[in-house]
Amino acid sequence: NEFSIVIHGGAGFMKEDNFSPEKQKAYKKKLEEAIRVGYTILKDGGSSLDAVEKTINILEDSPLFNAGKGAVFTNEGTNEHDASIMDGKTLNAGASAGTKTVKNPINLARAIMEKSPHVMLAREGAETFAEDQGLTIVDPEYFFTEKRMKALERTKASENKKVTALYDATLKASKFG
């Protein structure tokens, strides 16, 4: 292949029986929209870094996936994002951790890689750097989704049931990214 692209939107113990056709269609539609963005960049001779960043942006902006807009909640009821990117040509890399206000964390990871002498920045410092680089900053409320809040409430309720994590499906599933 002259070029190619592959994406994921998370792995887990999803079962076809629990996924309505409408839900499957929604996920597949968004996956196709995302990968076509990257495909077009590559087809037009663009860089793999651009393809990766712009493709991930589509997934980050969707509430369907646990990243960006669709991020899960922490114990404190906040959303904290992590991201990283790596360039196979130079072995240069960038990563951010624990940010709460950066709309597209993959953009921050790339900015860290290309515009700082560091590999990883975290939390408030990373947010300050993102602001300095002119990246889009949002109110933490932007990341609120009803579905993820209910998931947090279910997880906390399971914790209080004194059932061991090993045998509790909700708690076990909550470990997955």
Next chain:
Amino acid sequence: TVGCAALDKHGNLAAGTSTGGMTNKRWGRIGDSPIIGAGTYANNNTCAVSSTGWGEYFIRGMVAYDISALMAYKNLSLKEAAHEVIQNKLPSIDEGQGNGGIIAVDKNGNIAMEFNTSGMFRATMNDKGELYIGIFK
């Protein structure tokens, strides 16, 4: 978690991963997604990888780099290396708890989508415009 790996017309590989982490996380917990070598790795001599799964195990397994290393040092194909790490190495770390998967592309544009769970949201496209989308195993 979401991720992407790509090979461009200039022969350059890249990979990226972005995540909200795990529900109910505390104490500033960080998983594998921002850890280079665990959640993300790219090397033009081997492959580009993005991981998704139970971060603590993917960090201990240095999953993304391990796939690249098996290709570099053992001359395994991308599919062989990904299978070895996800199906054989990860579950053995701690009695089958290393659940998740990876997507990857090698320097020749070959693709791997390996996971040891019942599903992974995934899609691929090649230079012929052929599209594949999958959710379940």
